[in-house]
Amino acid sequence: MTKKKQPAAKPKPSASQPLSAERALDAIICAIQIVNSETDTDGSPLPQSRYKDALRTMLAKNTDDYIIDTYYLVCGFQSLRELDLRIIRADMLVERATRSFVESRAATPDAIVEAAYGPLRQFAKAMTEAGEDADVWVAARHLNQARNKVAHVFENATGVEQDLANFFKTLRVEPAKTPEEFEQTVKRLCQRILILKDDWIRRKKINESIVRDFDSGQLVSRK
Numbered sequence: 001m002t003k004k005k006q007p008a009a010k011p012k013p014s015a016s017q018p019l020s021a022e023r024a025l026d027a028i029i030c031a032i033q034i035v036n037s038e039t040d041t042d043g044s045p046l047p048q049s050r051y052k053d054a055l056r057t058m059l060a061k062n063t064d065d066y067i068i069d070t071y072y073l074v075c076g077f078q079s080l081r082e083l084d085l086r087i088i089r090a091d092m093l094v095e096r097a098t099r100s101f102v103e104s105r106a107a108t109p110d111a112i113v114e115a116a117y118g119p120l121r122q123f124a125k126a127m128t129e130a131g132e133d134a135d136v137w138v139a140a141r142h143l144n145q146a147r148n149k150v151a152h153v154f155e156n157a158t159g160v161e162q163d164l165a166n167f168f169k170t171l172r173v174e175p176a177k178t179p180e181e182f183e184q185t186v187k188r189l190c191q192r193i194l195i196l197k198d199d200w201i202r203r204k205k206i207n208e209s210i211v212r213d214f215d216s217g218q219l220v221s222r223k
Contacts, residue, residue, distance in 0.1 A: 091147035142167040
């Protein structure tokens with residue numbers, strides 16, 4: 001009598017194997033609940049960094065994109081700081097002022113409507129004459145670098161503080177200690193850019209009002 005072959009035992013998943021979608025979701029949600037709780041299961045203070053490190057280790061060992069996607073869907077807002085939002089909004093305001101300045105100096109403003117901010121800022125710097133306030137474009141670049149880091153890196157973006165330090169240093173002001181101080185610095189930067197725009201418009205009107213007299217050859221104001 002022949003013995004029936006026993007079905008092969010299913011291999012146990014090792015720590016290095018990718019988790020299934022269901023297990024990945026359960027593990028992430030469980031880890032987040034632990035991290036967000038105030039105390040451990042025994043009532044002792046929770047060492048949150050240890051659980052966060054464990055969660056990151058799990059993600060690093062499992063290369064399934066679904067795990068990474070699920071992680072950021074579940075806790076993508078948790079690492080967002082109020083400072084990050086202010087940096088993004090500040091960069092938008094400075095870009096708006098920059099575009100307004102460039103449009104005032106461009107012969108055909110419609111040609112730069114779709115221009116990216118980086119090239120637009122370089123054009124603004126190139127159009128700034130000697131003796132004008134060219135530091136505004138350097139400060140705008142440092143702010144934009146900080147914005148790019150917080151906008152494109154989900155967590156642990158490095159270099160943001162240094163970009164902000166360079167931003168304040170270029171403007172020759174003390175680093176902001178409160179959100180209100182940061183907002184005031186950004187507003188002053190936008191005002192400096194708009195002053196450049198207004199000065200250019202004023203000079204342009206003066207130049208357009210001057211013509212050469214045909215008889216005398218002298219420059220005279222147009223009546």
